[in-house]
Amino acid sequence: MTPFSVVAATVMFALATGVTAQPLHAQEVPEETDQSSGEAPRGEEEGVDGLRLAIVGATLGGTMVAVHFYQQNGWWKDNQTSFHFREDLNYGLSVDKIGHFYAASGMTFVFSKALTWANLREPDALLIGAGSSILFQSYIEIRDGFSTWGFDRVDFAANVAGALYPLAQYHLPVLQSFQLKASYHPSDLLSNPGGIGFRGQQHIIFDDYEGQTFWLSVRVNRLLPEAADPFWPDWLALSVGYGARRVAEPDAHSIILIGLDYDMTEIIPQSSSFLRTLSEALNFIRFPAPAVQISPNAIWYGLYF
Numbered sequence: 001m002t003p004f005s006v007v008a009a010t011v012m013f014a015l016a017t018g019v020t021a022q023p024l025h026a027q028e029v030p031e032e033t034d035q036s037s038g039e040a041p042r043g044e045e046e047g048v049d050g051l052r053l054a055i056v057g058a059t060l061g062g063t064m065v066a067v068h069f070y071q072q073n074g075w076w077k078d079n080q081t082s083f084h085f086r087e088d089l090n091y092g093l094s095v096d097k098i099g100h101f102y103a104a105s106g107m108t109f110v111f112s113k114a115l116t117w118a119n120l121r122e123p124d125a126l127l128i129g130a131g132s133s134i135l136f137q138s139y140i141e142i143r144d145g146f147s148t149w150g151f152d153r154v155d156f157a158a159n160v161a162g163a164l165y166p167l168a169q170y171h172l173p174v175l176q177s178f179q180l181k182a183s184y185h186p187s188d189l190l191s192n193p194g195g196i197g198f199r200g201q202q203h204i205i206f207d208d209y210e211g212q213t214f215w216l217s218v219r220v221n222r223l224l225p226e227a228a229d230p231f232w233p234d235w236l237a238l239s240v241g242y243g244a245r246r247v248a249e250p251d252a253h254s255i256i257l258i259g260l261d262y263d264m265t266e267i268i269p270q271s272s273s274f275l276r277t278l279s280e281a282l283n284f285i286r287f288p289a290p291a292v293q294i295s296p297n298a299i300w301y302g303l304y305f
Contacts, residue, residue, distance in 0.1 A: 052118040060114060064136055071140060079148040086150025092209035093244035093254045097158050100137070102180050102214060104162030106284055107133035112166065113277055126167045133163035177222040180214060181239065181261070181286040183305045187211035189248060213243035213304075215286045217261045235266035239286060241304075259291025259304055 092099075111129030116122055137159035145151030169175040187210035205211070217239040221232050241257035268279035291304035 047119065049119045053115075056114040056118050060111065060132075067140075071143065075149075076143060076147045080146060081148060083145045084150045085145070085153060087152050087154050089154065092207075092247060093252060095209040095212055095214065095242070095244045095247075096207075097154060098180075098214045098242065099182075099209075099212065100155050100158035101162035101165070102182060102284075104133050104137050104159045105165045105180060107136065108163050108166045109280070109284070113280075123170065126170055130163045130167045134160055137163065177219045179217045179219070179283055181217050181284055183213045183215065183241075183286045183288075184208075184211050185305055209244050210247050213241045213257070213286075215239040215241045215259070215261065217263075217283075217286065219263050221263075221266075235263050237261035237263050241286075241291065253296060255293055256295040257291045257293045257301075257304065259286075259301075260289045261286055262289065 112125040115125035239261040264279040264282040288303040288305040293299040
């Protein structure tokens with residue numbers, strides 16, 4: 001899954017169906033049953049919406065089938081071999097590994113939001129979403145085991161950790177202050193059949209590691225003491241970025257950046273489930289903002305994306 005397909009899939013799904021289920025946050029106390037009227041809280045009374053659940057299953061199932069055919073025709077078909085394990089910690093200078101965590105986390109987000117729309121409770125939707133993300137990513141990794149790539153146990157660990165991260169954020173609210181984001185600008189590897197990778201690989205955004213930058217975004221206002229809250233805008237975050245340069249050359253090297261960032265949940269009004277979902281989805285992207293590269297040398301960027 002590409003860095004931005006997570007956001008695109010969520011926004012398109014929300015636009016197509018409308019996100020109306022109300023999320024239940026970990027820090028909120030569920031509404032108790034009214035003993036006098038015998039009415040159950042919303043969700044328990046209505047139960048799972050079978051039609052919406054069918055739409056979710058068909059949409060996500062179709063997406064997974066499309067991904068399978070892309071992998072089959074673009075990655076596996078001409079590179080089949082017997083099943084084997086293979087770890088390549090140097091491939092993409094670990095940008096690939098971070099991408100596995102990011103994509104698995106994004107898949108859990110998409111799955112859980114879709115299931116919440118079908119009227120599942122948020123903790124249940126997150127648990128099922130994380131499990132579904134792990135299962136699908138594991139299927140891809142097993143198929144890789146029968147190709148030149150091999151089953152990469154580090155990739156598998158990154159997949160599991162990423163899929164479980166939204167679930168951990170729900171149960172440990174302090175983790176909601178830390179969000180993995182991505183930015184992208186095309187590199188010379190894009191659409192180039194040479195360089196790193198397997199025989200005949202035509203690089204797209206998915207594996208254009210030189211063009212990808214991953215950011216750990218910190219919601220500073222959530223970590224500051226209450227006395228300092230008036231002095232830091234709620235929408236302003238700080239992020240630490242990691243990327244790679246010249247990955248197909250002998251002098252390949254990684255870069256580290258520090259930059260300003262935006263918390264879209266503080267910028268977009270939270271007046272409806274759709275807007276909440278949209279803002280959370282957009283928080284998977286680091287939008288253009290000032291940044292400074294601090295390693296291997298100092299470079300100032302007025303806007304970095």
